[in-house]
Amino acid sequence: MATPLESPISFSNVGRAKWWQSGFFASQTSYVLLALVALFVVMNFASPYFFTEGNLQNVAKNFSFIAIATLGVTLVIITAGIDLSVGSMMCFSAMITSMVMTHISTPGLPGAEWFVHLAADGKTVIANVPGLILVVSVLAGLGVALMVGLVNGFCIAVLGLSPFVTTLGMLSIVRGLGYVVSNGRGSFPSGPDADYFYALTSGVVFGMPAPFIYLVVLAVAMAVVLHHTSFGRYVFAIGGNEKAAALTGVPVVRVKIEVYVICALAAGLQGIIVSGWLGSAPANMATSYELNVIAAAVIGGANLAGGVGGPLGAIVGCVLLEVIRNGLVLAQVNSYWQQALVGVIIIVAVLVDRIRSRMA
Amino acid sequence: MSDPILEMRGVSKSFFGIRALRSVDLTVHAGEIHALMGENGAGKSTLMKILSGAYRPDPGGEIRIEGRPVRIEGPLGGRAAGISIIYQELSLAPNLSVAENIYLGREMSRSGLLARGAMRLGVGPILARLGADFLPSTPVAQLSMGQRQLVEIARALHARSKILIMDEPTTALSAGESERLFALIRQLRAEGLAIIYISHRMDEICALGDRVTVLRDGRLVGSLDKAEIRADTIVRLMVGRDVSTFYKKDHDPAAGRGHVVLTATGLADGRRVRGCSLTVHAGEVVGLAGLIGAGRTELAHLIIGASPKTAGHIEIEGRPIDIRTPGEALDAGIAYLTEDRRSLGLFLDMSCLDNINLAVLGRDAKLGCILDRDTARDRASKAFTALGIRAANVGVSAGVLSGGNQQKVLLSRLLATTPKVLILDEPTRGVDVGAKSEIYSIIDNLAKSGTAILVISSDLPEIIGICDRVIVMRAGQIAGQMERTAASPLSQEDIMALATGMEHAHA
Numbered sequence: 042m043a044t045p046l047e048s049p050i051s052f053s054n055v056g057r058a059k060w061w062q063s064g065f066f067a068s069q070t071s072y073v074l075l076a077l078v079a080l081f082v083v084m085n086f087a088s089p090y091f092f093t094e095g096n097l098q099n100v101a102k103n104f105s106f107i108a109i110a111t112l113g114v115t116l117v118i119i120t121a122g123i124d125l126s127v128g129s130m131m132c133f134s135a136m137i138t139s140m141v142m143t144h145i146s147t148p149g150l151p152g153a154e155w156f157v158h159l160a161a162d163g164k165t166v167i168a169n170v171p172g173l174i175l176v177v178s179v180l181a182g183l184g185v186a187l188m189v190g191l192v193n194g195f196c197i198a199v200l201g202l203s204p205f206v207t208t209l210g211m212l213s214i215v216r217g218l219g220y221v222v223s224n225g226r227g228s229f230p231s232g233p234d235a236d237y238f239y240a241l242t243s244g245v246v247f248g249m250p251a252p253f254i255y256l257v258v259l260a261v262a263m264a265v266v267l268h269h270t271s272f273g274r275y276v277f278a279i280g281g282n283e284k285a286a287a288l289t290g291v292p293v294v295r296v297k298i299e300v301y302v303i304c305a306l307a308a309g310l311q312g313i314i315v316s317g318w319l320g321s322a323p324a325n326m327a328t329s330y331e332l333n334v335i336a337a338a339v340i341g342g343a344n345l346a347g348g349v350g351g352p353l354g355a356i357v358g359c360v361l362l363e364v365i366r367n368g369l370v371l372a373q374v375n376s377y378w379q380q381a382l383v384g385v386i387i388i389v390a391v392l393v394d395r396i397r398s399r400m401a
Numbered sequence: 402m403s404d405p406i407l408e409m410r411g412v413s414k415s416f417f418g419i420r421a422l423r424s425v426d427l428t429v430h431a432g433e434i435h436a437l438m439g440e441n442g443a444g445k446s447t448l449m450k451i452l453s454g455a456y457r458p459d460p461g462g463e464i465r466i467e468g469r470p471v472r473i474e475g476p477l478g479g480r481a482a483g484i485s486i487i488y489q490e491l492s493l494a495p496n497l498s499v500a501e502n503i504y505l506g507r508e509m510s511r512s513g514l515l516a517r518g519a520m521r522l523g524v525g526p527i528l529a530r531l532g533a534d535f536l537p538s539t540p541v542a543q544l545s546m547g548q549r550q551l552v553e554i555a556r557a558l559h560a561r562s563k564i565l566i567m568d569e570p571t572t573a574l575s576a577g578e579s580e581r582l583f584a585l586i587r588q589l590r591a592e593g594l595a596i597i598y599i600s601h602r603m604d605e606i607c608a609l610g611d612r613v614t615v616l617r618d619g620r621l622v623g624s625l626d627k628a629e630i631r632a633d634t635i636v637r638l639m640v641g642r643d644v645s646t647f648y649k650k651d652h653d654p655a656a657g658r659g660h661v662v663l664t665a666t667g668l669a670d671g672r673r674v675r676g677c678s679l680t681v682h683a684g685e686v687v688g689l690a691g692l693i694g695a696g697r698t699e700l701a702h703l704i705i706g707a708s709p710k711t712a713g714h715i716e717i718e719g720r721p722i723d724i725r726t727p728g729e730a731l732d733a734g735i736a737y738l739t740e741d742r743r744s745l746g747l748f749l750d751m752s753c754l755d756n757i758n759l760a761v762l763g764r765d766a767k768l769g770c771i772l773d774r775d776t777a778r779d780r781a782s783k784a785f786t787a788l789g790i791r792a793a794n795v796g797v798s799a800g801v802l803s804g805g806n807q808q809k810v811l812l813s814r815l816l817a818t819t820p821k822v823l824i825l826d827e828p829t830r831g832v833d834v835g836a837k838s839e840i841y842s843i844i845d846n847l848a849k850s851g852t853a854i855l856v857i858s859s860d861l862p863e864i865i866g867i868c869d870r871v872i873v874m875r876a877g878q879i880a881g882q883m884e885r886t887a888a889s890p891l892s893q894e895d896i897m898a899l900a901t902g903m904e905h906a907h908a
Contacts, residue, residue, distance in 0.1 A: 270770045271762035278759055281748035288707060288737065288745055289760050289814065290728030348750045 069342035069394040070354035076390075077361050084364065088371040096367070098250060104363035105252035106315050107334050108356055112256075112263055113307025114331075115338045115355040116300050119267075121280045121347025122197065122204040124304045128330035129215035130186055131312030135322035136219050138182030138313045139230040145174055146232020157233065166233055174234040175241075179313060186309025187302060189215055194298030212331065220324050227323035230316065242317020252314050259307070260352040267351060276300060280347030336383060337362055340390045361386065404468060406431045406595045407452075407484075407564055412462035414447050421447045423619045424462070429564065434586060434596045436606045436630075439616035440639055440803075440833030445599055448616070449566055452597075453486045454478030466564075477506075485557030486566040493541045493549055500524045500537035503556045527555045531585060546693070547578030554585070565589065566597040571605060572830065575693035576859070576897065583609060601833060603632040604862060615639055639834050648866025649841045652684060652848040658869075659683030660718065662853035663735070663822045665704055668713035673699040675877040676712070681822060681853040686844060688868035689857045691900050696877040697857045698740055701824050705730035705737045717821065731760060734821035738811060738828055740857070746811045749800030753792060754781045756799045757813045784813035789839055805836020812843065823847060826857045841867050861893045873899035 084091040110127050117124045145156045148166060156174050160167050168174055189211060196207045230238050244251045267273035275296045278286040287293045316322040341358030343350030365386070366379050407429040414422040422444045429435045439445050450456040451464075454473040458464070464471055471482050479486065493502050500521045501508075509516040509523070521537040528537060533551050535544060541552060550570060557565050567586075571579040586596055586609060600606055606613060613625040615638040623638040663681040668674060673696045681687050689697050702708045704715060706724040715722055717733050724730045727737065739745040748756055758765070758777040765773045781795040788809040792802055799810055808828065815823065825844070829837045844867060848854055858864050864871055872882040873896055880899045885891050 269772050269774075271766045271772060272770060274755060274759065274762055274772065277751060277755070278748050281750050282744070284745050285739075285748060286759075288705075288727045288739060290726070290731045291759065292728065348748075 068349075068354075069390060069397075070351065070357060072393055072397070073340055073342065073354070073361060073390055074357050077357055077364065080361070080364055080368070084368050084371070087368070090371055091368070096371075098245075098248075100360075100363050100367050101253045102250035102318070103367070104356075104359040105250060105256045106318070107311070107330060107337060107362075108256045108359040109252070109259055109314070110308045110311040110330070110334045111337045111341075111355040111359050112259055112352055113304035114334050115341070115343045115350045115352065116263070116267075116276065117204070117304045118335075118338055118343040118345060119276050119280045119347060119350040120297060120300050121283070121345075122297070122300070123208060123335070123345070124193065124301065124308075125205065125208040125331050125335075126189065126193065126211035126215055127304065127308040127311075127334050128327045128332075129212045129219065130189055130305055130308035131315060131327040131330060132322065132324070133189070133215045133219045133312070134182040134186045134309030135312035135316035135326060136182075136223055136228060136324070137185050138178045139228045139316055139322045140222065141181040142174060142178035142230050142232055142234065142238065143228060145177065146234070168233040172234060172237060174232055175237050178230075178234075182313050183306055183309050186305040190302035190305030191298065193305065194301035197301060198294045198297035216328075223324050225324050227321045227326075229321045239317055239320070242314045252318075255310075255314065256356070260356055263352040272296065272299070277348055280349075333362065333383075336387050340387055342390075342394070405429060405465075406467055408463075408465040408468075409448075410463045410465075412448070412451060412464065413459040414451060414456060415459055421619050422451075422458075425616070425619075425621045427614060427621070429595045429597060431563065431595050432590055432593050433611045434590055434598055434609050436610035436613040437597055437599045437616070438601075438606065438613060438635055438639060440805075440835055443616040443639070443833075444619040445616055446568075447619075449486060449568065449597075449599070452479060452484050452564075452566065454482075480560050480562070483561065483563040484566065485560060485562035485564070486568065487550065487553045487557065487570060488568050493552060495542040496540065498538050498540055499528070499535065499544075499552050499555075502541055502552055503527075503537075503559050505556075507560075524555060524559065527558050530558075531555055532581075545578070546573040547575070547581065550574065550578075550582060551585075554589075558589075562594075564595045564597065566599070568599045569601065569831070570598075571600065571602065573693070576861075577692060577901070579605075601831075601837075602860070603635065606630065606635065607632060636834055648863070649838070649845045650686075650867055651845055652686075658685050659851060662718055663704075663855070664716040664719075665700075666713055666716075668700060668703045668715075669711050670699060670703055670708055671711040673877050674703055677703075677874070677877075677879050678713075679855075679872055679879065681855050683821075683851045683853050684848050685870065686848050686854045686856060686868045688864035688871040689855055689874065690859075690861065690864050690871055690896050691874035691880070693859060695874040695900065697874050698826055699877075700874065701737060701826055701855075701857060704824065705735055707737075731818050731820075734819075736760075736815035736818055736820035736823050738808075738815055738823070738825045740826035740830060742807055742811050747799045747807055750798055752796045753785075753790070753799055753802075753810050754778060754795040756810050757781045757784055757795075757817060760814050761817045780817055781813070784810075784816070788813055788843060803833065803836070805832040805839070808832050808836065808840065809843075812840070816847075820852065822853045822855070824855045824857070827859065828856065829858075829860065829863060861896060864896065865891045865893060871896060875900055875902055 090096055110131060114124050114127055144150055145153045146166060147153055148157055148159050155169070157166050157168055159165070193207055193211055196202045197204050241251060246254055267276065275286065275291045278291055279293055279296060283293060312327060315327065337358035338350065338355055339345065340361060341354030343354060362383060365382060369376060369379050405428045409425060409427040411424045411426065412422060413420065413424050425448060437445055447456065451458050452473065454475050457474065464473065466482055473479055473482050494505065503524045504520045509520050524537045531551050531554060535548055541549060544552065570582060574582060590596060598609060607630055610630055611627050613630050613635060614621060615623045615635060617639060625634065660683055661680050662683050666678045668677045677700050691697050699708070703710045706726045706729055715724060722733050724733060730737065743749065754777060758780060762772065765776050767773055778795065784790065785795060790806050790809045792806060799807060802810065829840055832840065844854060856864065856868060870882060870884045871891055873880045880902070883891060883895060
């Protein structure tokens with residue numbers, strides 16, 4: 042390789058960055074986390090009820106209801122994309138899951154004979170294999186999410202359409218399809234496996250809401266994937282400089298399709314979980330949730346220009362939104378204020394980051 | 402000599418305790434081309450930004466224009482003081498017309514509506530004076546880089562600027578366009594403008610400069626009169642040491658040349674490249690010369706599969722190979738260094754570590770997808786030592802490095818793939834003198850170790866300095882090639898003659 046220089050030149054502009062100017066401490070996520078901690082302290086003094094087990098469980102459950110979808114959207118945002126179809130996707134997956142579950146749990150309907158039979162009394166429905174109905178119906182719900190994600194990814198990565206327009210169209214398409222298949226009526230997960238379904242979606246495990254556990258597992262998985270796999274580096278590379286990534290041999294098209302598929306799957310799973318808590322999947326479920334999800338991602342530090350973001354930020358954003366909502370309820374403030382406040386927080390969070398990067 | 406039009410006395414600028422500029426004195430006269438030189442980070446751009454009003458200097462210094470002390474504040478302050486800057490990246494709006502761009506920020510209006518006709522008429526005389534061959538109503542997007550530069554200059558003249566600062570104006574220009582620009586700059590000098598000319602290209606400075614001021618590490622280290630301007634003197638001032646062997650070429654083309662590594666036959670893309678064939682041998686440095694727009698970069702893109710080819714095929718070491726994406730090219734052993742490292746090469750927000758390893762992540766990964774952090778860190782540190790990359794550590798993001806160090810990081814990424822063929826597109830563009838010399842030495846060492854190297858460059862002294870053989874392109878075709886032999890060294894005139902299609906370019 043090259044010979045070392047005879048006399049190295051020193052550059053005054055090459056210096057070592059201070060610890061608070063680099064890594065996690067320099068990220069918007071850390072500032073928002075700090076704000077969140079402060080908020081917890083304030084809430085502790087403002088309301089004696091805030092730090093009770095019941096309320097914290099409530100908070101944990103509520104933010105888990107958008108946080109899984111936020112993980113998916115954060116991934117898309119890191120690639121400098123956007124997915125507006127997550128709200129519709131949540132509804133559609135939940136609806137398909139509950140419709141498939143109801144269908145294959147009703148003896149006499151085509152296909153149901155593989156899953157259920159009638160007991161001797163002629164009324165009680167018994168599952169052929171306990172749990173199979175649940176698995177099949179959840180897979181059906183995730184299956185449609187997978188297909189929607191593939192269509193999104195194909196349009197964006199292969200056809201080169203803008204992510205905003207593609208997923209805006211998909212928002213409408215998927216919502217419309219939901220109304221078509223349900224005729225506008227909600228559906229209810231029912232049948233012999235419905236109890237499992239409710240236990241797994243709205244139950245409590247080790248004192249924690251089940252959705253919260255799924256969230257933690259998925260967030261850890263996402264952190265590992267982002268920072269310890271080549272796929273994760275490719276996601277950041279595409280968000281940082283897509284053209285350069287293509288010239289470097291990064292499989293840009295494949296990674297982008299995968300990212301939209303993962304996002305749709307996360308939204309689908311989120312919808313299925315929410316429907317378990319609601320006890321039904323109404324056709325207008327999760328309407329405009331995409332805005333909350335994107336807001337949470339952005340507050341948590343995901344940069345819409347791409348290249349920046351992570352699961353911790355996604356969760357911190359969701360928690361912040363929920364704690365504020367919860368706090369306003371406890372403080373008996375008119376709940377309409379919540380939405381206005383969320384908007385202020387989005388702008389302030391991004392503003393703080395801008396001021397910080399100007400100062401650096 | 403006349404009174405100076407611009408005088409700076411003891412101007413300093415610090416950023417958070419780092420002195421970017423230390424008590425610099427600069428005197429510029431009307432009717433003078435004053436060259437400002439220095440490596441990247443030497444303080445040239447800080448000085449320029451003070452003159453344009455983007456930065457406010459530290460208290461203590463003084464700036465006088467035509468003898469009167471001035472305070473230049475805000476982006477419009479420079480223009481108000483009679484100073485216009487033509488930036489390296491031109492600051493025109495491509496979707497607006499020439500006239501609209503020239504009047505941008507100072508639109509003429511009649512009863513609240515834009516006076517388009519009057520604005521078009523208003524820029525006519527200036528465009529004529531500059532010898533422009535386009536209409537005021539032409540959208541800027543349709544203009545070549547050289548023509549856009551004229552629009553920038555027209556904007557400066559239209560604002561009645563007396564001092565014109567040009568920051569590497571020829572970077573994006575072809576040789577012909579550069580010549581026309583030089584003629585224009587001399588004309589403006591004759592008309593009494595003061596021109597501060599910033600460039601890394603020594604030949605331009607020697608040809609144009611009336612005075613040369615050299616900055617190093619924020620200090621003024623020397624100011625040369627016309628008679629004293631010589632390339633070696635300037636380089637010594639800039640780097641603070643002797644650069645005796647600027648172009649390093651130790652590898653022996655005759656003895657060192659190995660088998661044919663890259664063979665491209667009849668490559669075409671149906672538009673810019675028509676039937677190009679070339680070969681590169683192991684251990685050989687081949688130059689690909691030609692004017693801007695001759696199709697050199699496009700040809701490189703065809704070879705690496707970055708754009709689809711309509712005809713032709715490629716062989717590596719005699720085996721035909723089908724390359725459809727840059728990834729396949731890397732697998733086949735062809736690495737390409739882009740000419741536009743900021744927008745097509747580097748991931749500016751990502752660390753040097755990630756930037757260097759990105760092309761080999763998949764190959765290194767354990768179990769097909771888990772990153773091997775130790776190997777990656779080891780490779781990056783070795784690259785830092787081997788290529789002399791100056792940064793605090795491998796975790797620093799690539800965006801904060803100087804041009805030369807960025808280029809070395811990008812080069813490290815390519816070398817990590819251990820390529821058989823290395824295609825370097827303008828490897829020293831926007832790189833300071835010291836780093837240039839180091840990059841030449843890296844290229845030389847790679848050739849010595851048997852890599853086949855194709856260098857695309859618009860810098861003819863560079864091509865002549867480092868290449869064993871030169872292939873010249875003209876209008877999408879190979880116009881000819883010439884070999885360096887002991888009897889006949891390569892000459893700029895011969896290359897230009899081939900590139901322009903004239904018998905005697907220097908006639």
